[in-house]
Amino acid sequence: MRSEFEDIPIPRGLTYQPTDSIVIESPSVRAARLVYRGRIEPRSLGLALRTILEGNGWRYVTITSNPQHGTAQVYEKDGNALQILVWEGLWFTYVELTASRVIFSPTASAK
Numbered sequence: 001m002r003s004e005f006e007d008i009p010i011p012r013g014l015t016y017q018p019t020d021s022i023v024i025e026s027p028s029v030r031a032a033r034l035v036y037r038g039r040i041e042p043r044s045l046g047l048a049l050r051t052i053l054e055g056n057g058w059r060y061v062t063i064t065s066n067p068q069h070g071t072a073q074v075y076e077k078d079g080n081a082l083q084i085l086v087w088e089g090l091w092f093t094y095v096e097l098t099a100s101r102v103i104f105s106p107t108a109s110a111k
Contacts, residue, residue, distance in 0.1 A: 005032070005099055007056045008082065011048050014038040014095060031100035037092040045093055046071050046086050058082060070094075 010016075014036035023032045038045075046063075050073065054060060058075040065071045070087025085096040 005030075005101060007058070007077070008097060008099065009052050009056065010036060010095075011040075011045065011052065013040050028103055029100060030103055032097070034097045036095045036097075037089070038095075039091075040093050042070065042086050042088050042093050045095065046073065046084075049073065049084055049086070049095070053082070053084075 015038060017035040017037055020035035021033060023034075024030070050060060053075055058077045061074040061076050063071060063073050070085055073084045073086075075082040075084070080099065080101050082097065082099045085094075085098075087094050
């Protein structure tokens, strides 16, 4: 499974969608919108994601649900935010992870 962030594990059964995803990296920041899809019931997937993330130190902040647009979960860890969208399409359930992280740079702190 592809994940730009080692502490954001991706549940089994999901396939990375590179054409719908984007990764932005600079010397000081890494940001990504990663999209996955699979044939998993959305509610079960949402619960699995919450369990996995909390087990990796992410603090659950909030959840919002809309029958037409799916569910959005927000997490926080060490000042970094993570948003997860889960929605059901015609054939697949989709997961979109949006996160950014400041990367420590020894040369930047020495200046």
